Amino acid sequence: MSIVGFVTTVALPPALAFLIHAIIGRLWPQNKIAVAVVASLFASLMTVLLVRHGSSWWDGATMIAVLISLFSVHPYFNFFLLSETARRIHVLRCVREGKTLEDYSPELVLQVRLKRLEAAGVVTFQHNVLRANPSALVLLAVVIRALERLVFPGRFNRPTSHPSASLREGADECGR
Amino acid sequence: MLSLDLAPYGFVTFALWWGLHVLLWRLFEPRKDLRAALFFFGLIPLLVLLVTVLASWRQSYLVAAGLFFLLSLNYLILYPALQASSPTVKILCLLRASPKGTSPGELISQMNQSSLQKDRVEDLRAAGLIRPTPNGWALTASGARLSFLFSFYRRLLGLVEGKG
Numbered sequence: 090m091s092i093v094g095f096v097t098t099v100a101l102p103p104a105l106a107f108l109i110h111a112i113i114g115r116l117w118p119q120n121k122i123a124v125a126v127v128a129s130l131f132a133s134l135m136t137v138l139l140v141r142h143g144s145s146w147w148d149g150a151t152m153i154a155v156l157i158s159l160f161s162v163h164p165y166f167n168f169f170l171l172s173e174t175a176r177r178i179h180v181l182r183c184v185r186e187g188k189t190l191e192d193y194s195p196e197l198v199l200q201v202r203l204k205r206l207e208a209a210g211v212v213t214f215q216h217n218v219l220r221a222n223p224s225a226l227v228l229l230a231v232v233i234r235a236l237e238r239l240v241f242p243g244r245f246n247r248p249t250s251h252p253s254a255s256l257r258e259g260a261d262e263c264g265r
Numbered sequence: 266m267l268s269l270d271l272a273p274y275g276f277v278t279f280a281l282w283w284g285l286h287v288l289l290w291r292l293f294e295p296r297k298d299l300r301a302a303l304f305f306f307g308l309i310p311l312l313v314l315l316v317t318v319l320a321s322w323r324q325s326y327l328v329a330a331g332l333f334f335l336l337s338l339n340y341l342i343l344y345p346a347l348q349a350s351s352p353t354v355k356i357l358c359l360l361r362a363s364p365k366g367t368s369p370g371e372l373i374s375q376m377n378q379s380s381l382q383k384d385r386v387e388d389l390r391a392a393g394l395i396r397p398t399p400n401g402w403a404l405t406a407s408g409a410r411l412s413f414l415f416s417f418y419r420r421l422l423g424l425v426e427g428k429g
Contacts, residue, residue, distance in 0.1 A: 090269060090328070099331055107421075115423045149269050153328065160335035167342040172415045172427050174353070175345065176385045177394075179429025181412040184395055184402045193429060195381035199373055201428045202353050212360065217368050221360035230357035237347045237354075240290050244350070 090150050094140040098154050101139070102162035106132035110169070121173060122209070129166040133158040174205075268325050275332025282310075282333070283340065299392065302344045310337035349388065350380050 090098075110128035117124050136158045141151045171178060176198060183193050203219070206212040211226050212219055221227050238245055286305055295301035310333055317330035346354065359375055360367065367375075386402070389395045394408035404412060419426050 092327070095327060095331060099335065111422050118424065121424065153269050153272055157328075157331065157335060160332070160339055164338050164342045167339075168418075169422075171342075171345070172419055174427060174429065176349070176352075176382065176429050177345075177389055178412070178415050179427060180382075180386055180389060181394065181404065181408055182416070182426055182429075184404050185409070185412045185416075189401055190382065190386060193382060195376070195378045196373060198352055198381045198429065199356070199369075199376060202356055203369065203372075206353065206356065211357070214369075218366035219360055219369060219372060220364075220366040221357055227357050227361055230354040231361070233343070233346055233351065233354045234358050237350065240287055240347055241294065242291060243294065 090140070090153065094154070095157075098136055098140050098157045099161050101136045102129075102132045102158045103165035105135055106162050106165045108132075122170070122205075125166055125169045129162045132165075133162045136161075174202075269328055271326055271329045272332060273329075274326070275329035275336065278329065278333045279336040279340075282306075282337070297391070298348060299345070299388075302341060302348070306337040306341040306344070310334040349385060350377070352376065352381055 106129045109131055110125055113128060114121070114124050133155075137151065137154045140154050145151070176193075179193060180190065183190060203212065203214070206226075207214055209226070210222065211224050212221055214220075282305075286302075289295075290298070314330045314334040317326050355376060356372065359372060386395070389408065390397070390402075392407075393405055394411060395402045396405055416426060
C-alpha cells in the first residue's frame with residue numbers, strides 16, 4: 090500500500106459517506122438510520138475499490154484496506170447516531186430553542202427509543218407486552234453493557250432498595 | 266510502499282492502551298471523564314500518528330499507527346454510550362432478561378429516571394456547555410457552538426434535528 094493509498098483509505102470514507110448520505114437521505118428520509126448504514130458501507134466499499142491493486146480480495150493489502158476503511162467510516166456513522174439519538178445533544182437543542190427541560194421528560198426519552206426499536210423490528214409490542222427479538226442490536230447491547238460493567242464497576246455495586254430490583258439485576262446480568 | 270508487516274502492532278498497541286484505560290478508570294474514575302477519554306483516545310493517538318507521519322524513520326510503523334488511531338477513535342465515539350448508560354442498551358438488556366416480556370409501564374419503572382435526563386443535564390453543566398439562569402438554563406459559548414455544529418450537520422443532510 091502506498092502512502093497516498095493509506096491516507097486515502099483513512100480520510101476518504103467519512104467524506105464520501107457524508108456525500109452519499111446527504112444525497113440518498115433526501116430520497117428516503119423516513120429510513121434515517123438504515124440510510125446512514127448503507128451510505129457508510131457503500132463509502133467504505135468505494136474507497137477499497139479505488140485503492141486496491143491486488144488481483145484477489147484476500148491478499149493482505151486489500152484486507153488491511155477493508156479494515157482501515159471500515160474503522161474510518163464507523164466514527165462517521167456514530168456521529169450521525171449522536172445527532173439522531175444523543176440526549177445531551179437534544180438537551181442542548183431544547184435550551185437553544187428556549188424550551189423547558191420538562192418538555193424532554195424521562196418518559197419521553199423512553200417512548201422515543203421504544204418507538205425507534207419497534208420500527209426497526211428489534212422490539213415487538215403486542216397485547217401491552219414488550220419483547221426483544223433476537224438481533225445483532227441485542228447482542229451489541231450486551232457487549233456495551235459488559236464494557237460498561239468493566240469500565241464503571243461502581244455503578245453496578247451500589248445497593249438498591251427499588252422493589253423491582255430483581256429485574257434490574259437481570260439487566261445487569263445481561264452485561265456479564 | 267508501506268510495509269503491512271507491522272499492522273498487527275496497531276491492534277496490539279490499542280489492546281494494551283485500552284487495558285490501561287480500564288485499569289485507570291477502575292482505580293481513579295476521572296471526574297471529567299469525557300475530557301479524559303478525549304485526551305486518552307483522541308489526542309494521544311493523534312499525536313502518535315502525526316509523529317509517525319513526520320518522522321521518516323518511523324514510516325514503517327505508519328499502518329500500525331493509523332490502525333491504533335482509528336481503533337482509538339472508534340472507541341472514543343462509543344464512549345458516551347458507556348459513560349451515560351445508554352437507555353437503548355438498558356431497554357434491550359431488561360427485555361432480554363425478561364423472556365416473557367414486560368409492559369411499558371413496568372419497563373419505565375425499572376429505569377433509573379435520574380440517569381435518563383437529570384444526570385445528562387448535570388453532565389452538560391459540568392462540561393461548561395450550559396449554565397443556570399433565573400429562568401432555567403442557557404447555552405454557554407461552547408454549548409452554542411456544539412449545538413450549532415449538530416444543527417448545521419442535520420441541515421446539510423436535509424433532516425430535521427434528532428429527537429434525542
